[in-house]
Amino acid sequence: MSKAKLLVCIIEKEDRLEEVLExxxxxxxTGASILDARGMFEYMADEIPxxxxxxxxxxxxxxxxxxxxxxxxxKDTLRLAMDTIQSxxxxxxxxxxxxxxxxxxxxxxxxxx
Amino acid sequence: MKLDLFIQKEHIRxxxxxxxxxxxxxxxxxxxxxxxxxxxxxxxxxxxxxREETMxxxxxxxxAIPHVMYEKCKNHEIFVYRLAKAIDxxxxxKKPVELVFAMIGAxxxxxxxxxxxxxxxxxxxxxxxxxxxxxxxxxxxxxxxxLIRYE
Numbered sequence: 250m251s252k253a254k255l256l257v258c259i260i261e262k263e264d265r266l267e268e269v270l271e272x273x274x275x276x277x278x279t280g281a282s283i284l285d286a287r288g289m290f291e292y293m294a295d296e297i298p299x300x301x302x303x304x305x306x307x308x309x310x311x312x313x314x315x316x317x318x319x320x321x322x323x324k325d326t327l328r329l330a331m332d333t334i335q336s337x338x339x340x341x342x343x344x345x346x347x348x349x350x351x352x353x354x355x356x357x358x359x360x361x362x
Numbered sequence: 363m364k365l366d367l368f369i370q371k372e373h374i375r376x377x378x379x380x381x382x383x384x385x386x387x388x389x390x391x392x393x394x395x396x397x398x399x400x401x402x403x404x405x406x407x408x409x410x411x412x413r414e415e416t417m418x419x420x421x422x423x424x425x426a427i428p429h430v431m432y433e434k435c436k437n438h439e440i441f442v443y444r445l446a447k448a449i450d451x452x453x454x455x456k457k458p459v460e461l462v463f464a465m466i467g468a469x470x471x472x473x474x475x476x477x478x479x480x481x482x483x484x485x486x487x488x489x490x491x492x493x494x495x496x497x498x499x500x501x502x503x504x505x506x507x508x509l510i511r512y513e
């Protein structure tokens with residue numbers, strides 16, 4: 250198995266994305282994909298008519314989230330990336346902030362490390 | 363989740379008469395208040411109307427699932443109305459509505475149980491065979507049996 254790790258970071262405060270990416274770049278983490286996403290409740294309230302009445306439940310939360318996917322070469326770089334994100338974004342244990350986790354990488358193609 | 367926790371046979375109305383959607387809601391709320399006298403008829407009606415203003419709860423195929431959170435409701439109540447005559451409900455598929463599941467939920471911070479019940483009902487109504495069984499039920503007992511048998 251590769252030593253590489255996949256970092257998955259979902260941030261709800263998307264106005265902080267720029268700062269997060271700049272901080273990662275500053276630390277030498279240069280590869281990441283950014284995806285637009287919507288939370289389950291936001292999606293259901295907006296797209297499934299039966300649940301439209303629950304729109305008020307998700308008022309105040311951002312209508313869209315951002316997902317950062319980054320493959321890093323090893324666990325030390327992963328730790329650096331997570332610490333860096335948390336240092337600029339804030340505490341993920343607070344409500345309506347987001348989540349961050351990692352996955353081991355198995356077989357891969359196209360990775361340069 | 364099985365619905366037998368929330369559906370009581372005594373809360374199923376068969377051949378319920380309503381001239382139109384407005385008439386239905388008025389009669390439905392009156393009926394619910396007759397079961398729960400501490401519920402306020404006007405407030406409940408207002409809540410159901412407000413929800414319908416957001417978007418019709420007529421989900422299609424002759425089914426409507428109007429639902430509200432009501433501060434005086436302590437549990438999650440479902441009343442079932444098999445209409446004597448199908449009525450226009452401004453449903454998404456424009457088909458008249460024959461069967462109504464009215465849900466009154468107890469407000470909670472996440473409303474998770476209310477959402478679970480709604481999702482369960484919506485999923486149930488996506489099965490054509492089950493829907494046929496419900497609409498073909500000839501009395502309250504068979505409608506109830508069909509509903510609680512569904513896994």
